[in-house]
Amino acid sequence: MNSRENILADVLKNQPPARPLPDTDVFKDDSQHVVSTYCDVFTSIGGQVFLAKNWCEVSALIPRNFDATKRIITTLQELSESFELISTTADPHTFNDVELAVIEAELAVAENGAVWLPEQRMGQRIIPYICQHLAVVIPAHVIVATLHEAYAQIGEGNYGFGAFIGGPSKTADIEQALVLGAHGAITMTVFILEQSPDVPFAA
Amino acid sequence: MEKITKDHAALAEAFIQNEEHVDWHDGALWWIRQKRDIASKKIPEWEALREAASQIKNNVLSNLHDYLLQFEANATRNGIKVHWAADAEEHNAIVYSILKEKDIRQLVKSKSMLTEECHLNEYLIERGVDVINSDLGEYIQQLDNEPPSHIVLPCIHKRKEEIGALFHEHLGTEKGVSDPTLLTRVARKHLRNVFVTRRAALTGVNFAVAETGEYVVCTNEGNADMGAHLSDVQIASMGLEKIVPQKKHLAVFLRLLARSATGQPITIYSSHFKRPREGQEMHLILVDYGRSRQLGRPAFRDSLKCIRCGACMNTCPVYRKSGGLSYHNTISGPIGAILAPNLDMKKHADLPFASTLCGSCSNVCPVKINIHDQLYEWRQVIVREGYAANTKVFGMKAMAWTLSSPTSYARMGKAGRWVLNNIPFAVNNKLNPWFKQREMPDGRKGSFDEWYAKNNDQTEEADEH
Numbered sequence A: 001m002n003s004r005e006n007i008l009a010d011v012l013k014n015q016p017p018a019r020p021l022p023d024t025d026v027f028k029d030d031s032q033h034v035v036s037t038y039c040d041v042f043t044s045i046g047g048q049v050f051l052a053k054n055w056c057e058v059s060a061l062i063p064r065n066f067d068a069t070k071r072i073i074t075t076l077q078e079l080s081e082s083f084e085l086i087s088t089t090a091d092p093h094t095f096n097d098v099e100l101a102v103i104e105a106e107l108a109v110a111e112n113g114a115v116w117l118p119e120q121r122m123g124q125r126i127i128p129y130i131c132q133h134l135a136v137v138i139p140a141h142v143i144v145a146t147l148h149e150a151y152a153q154i155g156e157g158n159y160g161f162g163a164f165i166g167g168p169s170k171t172a173d174i175e176q177a178l179v180l181g182a183h184g185a186i187t188m189t190v191f192i193l194e195q196s197p198d199v200p201f202a203a
Numbered sequence B: 001m002e003k004i005t006k007d008h009a010a011l012a013e014a015f016i017q018n019e020e021h022v023d024w025h026d027g028a029l030w031w032i033r034q035k036r037d038i039a040s041k042k043i044p045e046w047e048a049l050r051e052a053a054s055q056i057k058n059n060v061l062s063n064l065h066d067y068l069l070q071f072e073a074n075a076t077r078n079g080i081k082v083h084w085a086a087d088a089e090e091h092n093a094i095v096y097s098i099l100k101e102k103d104i105r106q107l108v109k110s111k112s113m114l115t116e117e118c119h120l121n122e123y124l125i126e127r128g129v130d131v132i133n134s135d136l137g138e139y140i141q142q143l144d145n146e147p148p149s150h151i152v153l154p155c156i157h158k159r160k161e162e163i164g165a166l167f168h169e170h171l172g173t174e175k176g177v178s179d180p181t182l183l184t185r186v187a188r189k190h191l192r193n194v195f196v197t198r199r200a201a202l203t204g205v206n207f208a209v210a211e212t213g214e215y216v217v218c219t220n221e222g223n224a225d226m227g228a229h230l231s232d233v234q235i236a237s238m239g240l241e242k243i244v245p246q247k248k249h250l251a252v253f254l255r256l257l258a259r260s261a262t263g264q265p266i267t268i269y270s271s272h273f274k275r276p277r278e279g280q281e282m283h284l285i286l287v288d289y290g291r292s293r294q295l296g297r298p299a300f301r302d303s304l305k306c307i308r309c310g311a312c313m314n315t316c317p318v319y320r321k322s323g324g325l326s327y328h329n330t331i332s333g334p335i336g337a338i339l340a341p342n343l344d345m346k347k348h349a350d351l352p353f354a355s356t357l358c359g360s361c362s363n364v365c366p367v368k369i370n371i372h373d374q375l376y377e378w379r380q381v382i383v384r385e386g387y388a389a390n391t392k393v394f395g396m397k398a399m400a401w402t403l404s405s406p407t408s409y410a411r412m413g414k415a416g417r418w419v420l421n422n423i424p425f426a427v428n429n430k431l432n433p434w435f436k437q438r439e440m441p442d443g444r445k446g447s448f449d450e451w452y453a454k455n456n457d458q459t460e461e462a463d464e465h
């Protein structure tokens, strides 16, 4: 017995006559207020937002808001003087003691507060989930209005794994009481970097 | 577990014994329904999105054969090993064989209604494989040896004190502790240890993209990712109908899913798996288990458009008052009641009757499934096939006769009001399973027709002012 052939034959026999795909390119949002909308939405889902003028400010905000005596890791060269760079080859289990991971988003979505992270931005797939606290740097110009704009930019994408992450992990399974920090990060912080990408570090 | 002798009404009777509990359950779900309303109203194009989602799913069902082949080819090219399972037994055997080949005896599982439908846990445990459900709600249900009562909120029927008692018994928390944050922290610590020691992880699938061969898993807790990214062997189980044609269509579904489910703008994690990690094995099992048969039932095939948001349950007055477990099926509520008879018409003959046909489910469904019409259709089929219980047959025949003729409708309405006003115990008795534990409403003085006839003149008068 070959289930594949049987299933495909049954599907072919039973599927209804062809129906057309709708035009989903009509869904567009060219809102100019993406940064403020993003901040509002992300705060409302339990995240924390900082606006930073440059990398120096980001670097200074970290020890002020997190326990710098514990393990802090990053993918970002700009922060490598202060924090451990993530090894892309280490066994993923070795990150179980990470207090804070600082990574950079490729995109962020104003309508839902999510950041888009292909695995190259994570360092390793497990990083944004296994850390106790997650911080993501978002260059202001990568914020788009809705998921439609986000997928248009992502396109096919050259990643083996990628994720939208929209806030600290959470559950309401016990009596609908919201608890932040289910299995993933307990808090999520974003640093919105106001400078454009081509301005040098010291600017 | 397989031997169900009690029907929905009998099981609901047990649930409604505790009135305070039922009121809480009713209110908690209605609150989620209201959050859904607020979230949807913030999106001006909400109705257009629902329509687009519905049309995309129509297209998927009409071209499923080719999309499955396209998905299989792309996923295989990406390095995912694709398997096909005709039924639950074959699905379970595939999972077991993957584990056995690697000599793995422990599996961590994230939320997957499909594997619940297949009774995978029981199958694996019988063969010496230890399975842990990592979604908090499902974990709690597993501790209590119960199936989930809701597809999004698996233990919504439990009070925190009951959960505290379970944790006390199984995890050694202090007696009487029932604070949700505290209990969640205990589970977090316990399950961390599970994640870092399991070599194999299984997840469900929310969407699979034919165009790219990737699949998307949505969670709030992060448990699917914790399991998957720490595993040597990753397995995903999906029903055939989870296909979407193109990646850009994910935007439509992800915008609708969490807003419909809980009123969140998006689930916290929407993970796109395309290729296995270096050194990891990734398997995906495409499961039919009655889906191709449902595809061939014109009146019921639309049920395959479901994206498992749970909105139809949260809004359903019968579900809210009777609890998910009274549906004795993995997928409960209105959508469960139109999916289950396809799998076993005799066993689930009662479910399409567990509805008032008010239509609220169809109104909130993000993919616009005509759920209440299908409930009504199933009733006809079940009676025709001779599976309906006698009381239901009588009730339905009477209803069909009443609704088929305007005069009998008017007369029955008058008769009903007369009964309510004069002999209320005639409806409030055990022959009428709906009115157990409920006071019957007072009979109104006139029917809508009478009211309209009486008030119409006045309305017109009022309009002249």
Ligand code: SF4
Residues within 6 Å of the ligand: B305, B306, B307, B308, B309, B310, B311, B312, B313, B335, B361, B364, B365, B366, B367, B368, B369, B371
């Ligand atoms: S039938 Fe519709 S409302 Fe119900 S779970 Fe499925 S998608 Fe959601």
